[in-house]
Amino acid sequence: QVHLRQSGPGLVKPSQTLSLTCAISGDSVSSNSAAWNWFRQSPSRGLEWLGRTYHRSDWHNHYAPSVKSRITINPDTSKNQFSLQLNSVTPEDTAVYYCARSGNGYYDFWGQGTLVTVSS
Amino acid sequence: DIQMTQSPSSLSASVGDRVTISCRASQSISTYLNWYQQKPGEAPKVLIYAASSLQSGVPSTFSGSGSGTDFTLTISSLQPEDFATYYCQQSYSTPYTFGRGTKLEI
Numbered sequence: 463q464v465h466l467r468q469s470g471p472g473l474v475k476p477s478q479t480l481s482l483t484c485a486i487s488g489d490s491v492s493s494n495s496a497a498w499n500w501f502r503q504s505p506s507r508g509l510e511w512l513g514r515t516y517h518r519s520d521w522h523n524h525y526a527p528s529v530k531s532r533i534t535i536n537p538d539t540s541k542n543q544f545s546l547q548l549n550s551v552t553p554e555d556t557a558v559y560y561c562a563r564s565g566n567g568y569y570d571f572w573g574q575g576t577l578v579t580v581s582s
Numbered sequence: 583d584i585q586m587t588q589s590p591s592s593l594s595a596s597v598g599d600r601v602t603i604s605c606r607a608s609q610s611i612s613t614y615l616n617w618y619q620q621k622p623g624e625a626p627k628v629l630i631y632a633a634s635s636l637q638s639g640v641p642s643t644f645s646g647s648g649s650g651t652d653f654t655l656t657i658s659s660l661q662p663e664d665f666a667t668y669y670c671q672q673s674y675s676t677p678y679t680f681g682r683g684t685k686l687e688i
Contacts (some may be wrong), residue, residue: 509626509669509680514667521600526677560625567673568616570637 464488466561468573474555474580480548484561486571491537492517493542500535500546501559503542503575510557514564515544551580584608584672588681595686599660603684605653605670614674615654617646620683621666629668630655660686 467482470482484498491498497516503509513525515535525533534547548555585608595601605615610644613633628637630646633653643658657664665688670681 481607498688508682509671511676511678511680524676528677562625564673566631567614568631568637568671569618569626572627575625 464563464571466563466571466573468561468576469557470576470578472577472579474551474578475582476552476580477550480546480551480555480559480578480580482546482559482576482578483543484545485541485543486563487542489563491515491542492539494518495565498535498537498544499562499564499569501560501562502555503560504557506554507557512546512548515563555560556580584611584675584676584679586670586672586679586681587625588668588670589669590684592685592687594664594688595660596688601657601660601686603655603668603685603686605648605681607653607672607674608651609650611672611674613622613649614672615648615653616671616673617644618669618671618680619664619666620669626669628672647650 465487467485474480497514499514501510513535515523532549537544558575558577562569563571587606615633617630619656620626629640629644634646641662645656667683667685669683
């Protein structure tokens, strides 16, 4: 059974960087059949896919256009986890953030969710 | 981006009812359509993938159909635990987009 455990601060100041980590058990971040994704959910934006990282002989990243200039998703093979960094946050980035695994185009295992509030 | 439109946005029903939820894509997505259930305070849970394939462990009261731009999620006999919000999601092209949800209420 795959389990994803999220960690990171729940409060970030405007203009600073939001950083979250998703630790994987039961699978490998280097898997050649899975991708590792970040989402967020808010009343105003609904469920929004932010981006993914995956390994297919080399590492690949894809990001949503809405955050492409501010986002970085990195794998950490030594700790079997992946991370999200979102720069220059504003109150509009306040949301519940989720990590999730995908294979075959759908998201089958999710983290527990982290409410991140952007406020001074 | 591909826009996903769900209808209705909310639905009142009773235990034992048969309900259908619709999802329309702004362009053809073949059968690259997935359905999720979300309960308050929880992450989404996949029910149906590739438009009509039932995820392992999901009751057979759930079914999906459609291709191209129009899709349907059907719950054949509502159980108390089925009252939740349902989302469709396209996996045809990035960014992978979701509908705004259908809240199923008693």
